[in-house]
Amino acid sequence: MQIFTNQLSDRLTVELATARKLKVRPITVSDRDFETAINAGTVKWAVTQERELFIVPKYVQGQEISHTVLTNGEPVLAAGEADITGFDGYYYLLNINNHSGHYQPSLSSLEIGRNAFKAKGVNTAD
Numbered sequence: 001m002q003i004f005t006n007q008l009s010d011r012l013t014v015e016l017a018t019a020r021k022l023k024v025r026p027i028t029v030s031d032r033d034f035e036t037a038i039n040a041g042t043v044k045w046a047v048t049q050e051r052e053l054f055i056v057p058k059y060v061q062g063q064e065i066s067h068t069v070l071t072n073g074e075p076v077l078a079a080g081e082a083d084i085t086g087f088d089g090y091y092y093l094l095n096i097n098n099h100s101g102h103y104q105p106s107l108s109s110l111e112i113g114r115n116a117f118k119a120k121g122v123n124t125a126d
Helices: 009-021 034-039 107-119
Strands: 043-048 053-057 076-087 090-097
Touching: 034 053, 034 076, 034 090, 043 107, 053 107, 076 107, 090 107
Parallel strands: none
Antiparallel strands: 043 053, 043 076, 076 090
């Protein structure tokens, strides 16, 4: 299985500081903040080497949040962006991609992301 590393590691300190300042932290599907994040717009997602799935809002207070915030800069199995909707535990994946300038994941890694959302109860319509 391919592992993707942070290609922009020189930015990590600033990216993590920005996230702290904005009170952004990685969110799981079972987190109480998941619903708020997905219904606010596009989210960034990553699957860690331990196969954990995390998301963050793409933008907070007009600032783009980096994928590295999801894993503290650690390598990933997959990463990208997604549009998800839902409420009260019923979630639907509307769109998913592998867009991450930091990790530059392969197109084939999208299946890892889709499966991770599905395993957490997000309807992927497949």
